[in-house]
Amino acid sequence: MRRAARFLVLSLLAAGPGTAQTAGPSGAALAASCISCHGAAGAGAGSIPAIAAPDAGALFARLAALRDAADQGPQIMPRLLRVYSDAELQALAAYFAKDRP
Amino acid sequence: MSLQRRSFLTGLGAMPLLARPLAAAPLARVVILGAGFGGASLARFLRAAAPGVSVTLVDRQDARMTCPFSNGVIAGLWPAAEISFDLSALRAAGVTVITAEVTAVEPETRSLVLADGRRVTGDFMVLSPGISFDWQAIAGLTPETSLSMPHAWTAGPQTLALRDQLSALPEGGRVVIGIPRPPFRCPPGPYERISLIAHALKTRNPRAKILVLDGQDSFSKQRLFEQAWAALYPGMIERIPAADMGTVIGVDPKNHVVSTAFDDHKADVASIIPQQQAASLLREAGLDRDDKGTALGWCPVDALSFESRRADGVYILGDAALQGEMPKSAFAANVQAAACGRAILAKLGGSAPAPTVLLNVCYSLAAPDYGFSIADAYAPRDGRMALLAAEGRTTPIGETAQVYAAEAGYARSWYNSFTTALYG
Numbered sequence: 001m002r003r004a005a006r007f008l009v010l011s012l013l014a015a016g017p018g019t020a021q022t023a024g025p026s027g028a029a030l031a032a033s034c035i036s037c038h039g040a041a042g043a044g045a046g047s048i049p050a051i052a053a054p055d056a057g058a059l060f061a062r063l064a065a066l067r068d069a070a071d072q073g074p075q076i077m078p079r080l081l082r083v084y085s086d087a088e089l090q091a092l093a094a095y096f097a098k099d100r101p
Numbered sequence: 102m103s104l105q106r107r108s109f110l111t112g113l114g115a116m117p118l119l120a121r122p123l124a125a126a127p128l129a130r131v132v133i134l135g136a137g138f139g140g141a142s143l144a145r146f147l148r149a150a151a152p153g154v155s156v157t158l159v160d161r162q163d164a165r166m167t168c169p170f171s172n173g174v175i176a177g178l179w180p181a182a183e184i185s186f187d188l189s190a191l192r193a194a195g196v197t198v199i200t201a202e203v204t205a206v207e208p209e210t211r212s213l214v215l216a217d218g219r220r221v222t223g224d225f226m227v228l229s230p231g232i233s234f235d236w237q238a239i240a241g242l243t244p245e246t247s248l249s250m251p252h253a254w255t256a257g258p259q260t261l262a263l264r265d266q267l268s269a270l271p272e273g274g275r276v277v278i279g280i281p282r283p284p285f286r287c288p289p290g291p292y293e294r295i296s297l298i299a300h301a302l303k304t305r306n307p308r309a310k311i312l313v314l315d316g317q318d319s320f321s322k323q324r325l326f327e328q329a330w331a332a333l334y335p336g337m338i339e340r341i342p343a344a345d346m347g348t349v350i351g352v353d354p355k356n357h358v359v360s361t362a363f364d365d366h367k368a369d370v371a372s373i374i375p376q377q378q379a380a381s382l383l384r385e386a387g388l389d390r391d392d393k394g395t396a397l398g399w400c401p402v403d404a405l406s407f408e409s410r411r412a413d414g415v416y417i418l419g420d421a422a423l424q425g426e427m428p429k430s431a432f433a434a435n436v437q438a439a440a441c442g443r444a445i446l447a448k449l450g451g452s453a454p455a456p457t458v459l460l461n462v463c464y465s466l467a468a469p470d471y472g473f474s475i476a477d478a479y480a481p482r483d484g485r486m487a488l489l490a491a492e493g494r495t496t497p498i499g500e501t502a503q504v505y506a507a508e509a510g511y512a513r514s515w516y517n518s519f520t521t522a523l524y525g
Contacts, residue, residue: 026455032146032439033460036432037515040522046514047507074497074504076476076511080460083478083489088458 025088027095034092042096056090056097063089127155129449132223134203134213134382136160136188138167138431139229139419141523142438144196151446157197157221159213163187166256168287169431170516175253175264175372176297178469184256186524206386208412225445228388228400228409229418229434230380231255232286235398238376239279240351249354250279250371253294254286266370267298273308274369277359279349280315281376284399286420286429288321289465289475291374296326296467299334312368313340314361316348316376321428322465322475324498329467329505349373379421387411389423399423404481405456406444407437416441425486427479433461435519456481458489464512471502472509 037048044050053059067081067089081089131147133140136158144158166174167184174181188198202216211226234252236243242250251263270276276298280291295311302309319342320326330338341347346363352373359366359373378398379389388400388411401410401423409415418441419434427433436459444454462476473496478489496508 023455026457029440029443029455029457032443033436033458035522036435036460036519037462037511039518045518047510048514048518072493074500076462076474076496076508079476079490079493080462080478083458083480 025085025091027091027093030084030088030092031095034096051092051096053093053097056093059097060090060093063093128153129224129445130155130157130222131225131227131445132211132213132221133158133227133229134160134206135229135231135380135419136165136191136198137229137231137419137434138523139434139438140227141188141191142435143227143229143418143442144191145194145523146439146442147445148194148196150442151449152195154446154449155197156195157199157223158188158191159199159201159203159215159221160188161200161202163189163198163200166260167431167516167520168254168256168290169519171253171256171260172290172294172297173466173469174260175267175294176301177264177268178297178301181261181264186520188524190524203382206382206388208386208388208409208415211412211414225414225416227416227418227441227445228383228421229438230382231420232377232379232429233381233384235376235378238281239349239373241354242352242373242375246352246354247373247375249357250352250359250368250373252374253372254290254374254377263370263372267301270302270306270309270370272306273310274306275367276302276309276311277366277368277371277373278311278313279359279371279373280313280317280320281374282316282343282348284429285374285377287463288428288430289326289463292320292322292326293465293467294372295338296329296334296465297469299330299337300468303334303337309337311338312366313338314347314349314359314366315340315342318342318344321463322473322495325473325495326465326467328498329471333468333471377420379423383417383421388415388417397423403484404486405440405484406448406454407441408444416445425479425482426488427459427461427486428463430461430463431519432463433459435523436460459486462515464508464515466509466512467505468509470509471505472512473505474508474511 038051039045042052066077072078144156147156164187170184173179192198203213205214212220212222251259253259253263346361351360357368379400389397400417402417404424407416418437420429447454459479464474466472475495479486
């Protein structure tokens with residue numbers, strides 16, 4: 001948890017003038033839309049699964065597979081993930097991997 | 102307060118980065134109007150991300166009911182206690198909460214004027230007061246007469262009044278639901294209300310009927326709702342769209358009659374939802390004007406920061422904001438608050454906020470164990486919030502009962518997680 005907080009505040013501070021375009025997507029900014037359902041730590045809630053994972057690479061692969069599945073099925077996540085670039089999914093994966101309990 | 106939340110706050114409180122010693126002046130003062138989903142989310146965000154920023158939250162009341170899940174209270178499916186919260190957790194998180202009536206908003210000084218004459222001024226002022234009703238739109242409907250035909254579109258006494266009237270519906274009685282012209286808070290909300298009332302009546306009053314007088318022609322998640330109504334409540338719901346003169350233009354509360362341009366409808370119980378606009382405090386302050394000075398009814402904002410187009414240092418979140426294509430939903434107000442909070446902290450740090458994707462997920466229940474969702478992504482484009490993918494936005498139709506049951510479970514999980522994070 002503490003590491004997550006540090007990451008959040010550091011990433012807030014990291015964006016100095018003019019860095020927005022070069023720094024790449026902010027995982028913390030993107031994650032603000034995820035935690036509404038998945039909880040502040042990404043640990044899941046009720047029947048909503050966890051996003052937090054120990055390994056950012058594996059989490060990115062999971063998110064990308066949900067996004068790219070040929071049969072998207074009825075679930076929510078493919079509908080949401082279809083708009084995200086690889087860079088955005090990598091930023092999210094890094095954020096929630098660091099956010100593991 | 103959950104253990105997880107407590108450790109989250111403790112962890113953030115230990116962060117020295119944006120914190121200052123208690124005696125020092127705050128890095129900045131943020132004053133927030135409205136402790137609903139927009140205001141409470143922003144207060145939480147700032148306390149967690151920047152403990153050195155002082156946060157003052159003003160709302161007229163400490164106790165509150167949420168609009169999400171209020172339709173189930175109205176239908177008698179779960180108790181009001183399940184949607185009832187107060188602001189004690191926000192206080193515990195270090196937010197200065199002032200319970201007071203606000204009589205004026207002063208954009209130029211970033212101040213709220215309270216009923217007792219006090220002024221609350223911030224370096225930044227964030228307004229998230231929600232909606233007010235346009236009582237001119239329906240003849241005979243006033244704030245007073247509305248209690249006999251409750252809109253229940255702000256949760257609270259109206260919610261309980263409608264619940265009680267429905268529980269006394271005569272055998273085989275008629276419920277009339279009046280839906281306004283858009284835009285209004287929670288686009289699928291009226292249709293969820295119709296569904297959950299039908300669910301309750303199906304067992305306790307199966308000959309009862311629901312007449313829907315609709316100021317819209319088409320509506321959110323329409324095919325999903327109509328599929329559910331045909332399967333679950335055949336013959337119970339009749340809907341007259343705007344094109345067939347469904348729009349409510351007048352009421353006679355004494356005789357319980359609801360009128361369209363075409364007909365007068367006798368109701369045993371009526372829920373008439375008026376037209377909506379941004380909270381009157383914001384309109385009176387001129388924050389709903391376009392750049393030519395014309396009143397728009399909703400308050401234009403920059404979609405990246407949610408800063409008002411009319412006043413520097415003033416930010417507007419949630420239902421009151423005119424930001425583009427995001428719906429007026431609890432979920433949207435929450436993610437807008439995070440974007441606004443990041444913009445405020447970026448400004449404090451001398452930088453510009455970077456655009457980011459904002460999501461909106463809205464669940465609706467057609468029955469307690471039958472739900473579906475609309476799930477959308479938005480991003481700022483030319484200063485407005487733009488929908489990123491226009492096709493395939495909802496749960497598909499023709500799915501199995503298990504799919505719809507799972508969505509109902511997600512709806513409840515979201516609600517519990519969301520309200521605990523803000524008020525728990």
